Amino acid sequence: MFAKPVRGRTTAAAEGDVVVLLIGMRINHFRGVHHWLPVFMAMLRMLRELGRDRSRGLLAHTLLTGSPRTYYVVQYWESKEKLYAYAAAPDMFHRTAWATLNRKERKSRGHVGLWHETYIVPEGSYEAIYADMPVRGLAAATGVLPVEGRGRSAADRLAHRSGARTRPGTD
Numbered sequence: 267m268f269a270k271p272v273r274g275r276t277t278a279a280a281e282g283d284v285v286v287l288l289i290g291m292r293i294n295h296f297r298g299v300h301h302w303l304p305v306f307m308a309m310l311r312m313l314r315e316l317g318r319d320r321s322r323g324l325l326a327h328t329l330l331t332g333s334p335r336t337y338y339v340v341q342y343w344e345s346k347e348k349l350y351a352y353a354a355a356p357d358m359f360h361r362t363a364w365a366t367l368n369r370k371e372r373k374s375r376g377h378v379g380l381w382h383e384t385y386i387v388p389e390g391s392y393e394a395i396y397a398d399m400p401v402r403g404l405a406a407a408t409g410v411l412p413v414e415g416r417g418r419s420a421a422d423r424l425a426h427r428s429g430a431r432t433r434p435g436t437d
Contacts, residue, residue: 269400277416278394279409281428285346289382290338298377301370305378306337308363313339315359316352323348326407342407346386393423 291309293302316324323344331337343349353360367380394404401410416423 269402271398271400272396272410273398275413276396276399276405276410277413277423278404278407279411279415280389280392280394280404281408282389283345284385284387284389284392284404285343285349286385286387287341287343287349287382288338288385289341290332290336290380292379292381293335293377294379295375295377296335298375301377305367305380308359308367309337309339312359312363322352322358324352326403328402328406340403342404346384349384389428390424390426393420395420395423 289309291302291305295301313324313327313329316322316327325342325344327339327341329337329339352358353364355361392404395413396402396405396410413423416426
């Protein structure tokens with residue numbers, strides 16, 4: 267929130283494919299706080315859990331709100347395999363939270379809505395530029411470079427190839 271801007275034009279230092287998960291909730295009935303508050307708190311707990319163990323693959327995340335009813339997280343992952351592994355890991359909170367949610371959902375009568383979208387973006391299909399901005403988004407996940415490191419135009423940055431088609435360690 268109080269991060270200092272990086273002066274000038276920069277870009278993300280991403281190499282290979284990029285994995286982006288958008289995940290969120292919508293409060294359908296504000297008065298059903300005992301239905302939606304645990305969902306909100308579970309997301310925060312999962313983010314803390316992932317923050318304590320970087321080997322799980324979450325590189326960076328941003329919490330956002332679309333309205334007083336809608337909250338979501340943009341997440342950048344090291345690989346789709348690490349995302350899948352976290353979601354299915356019996357020793358991680360996601361598995362417990364998902365089972366609890368599915369059990370309670372039958373009784374909640376639609377008090378809270380959930381959604382997620384996962385994107386595997388191939389190298390050469392993403393571009394990022396930041397001008398006098400604190401590090402955020404893809405740059406927060408992968409590092410920041412002067413824009414000239416990838417080219418002066420969007421077309422140049424989209425044409426960049428790292429030589430590796432996927433992130434290291436995802437073979």
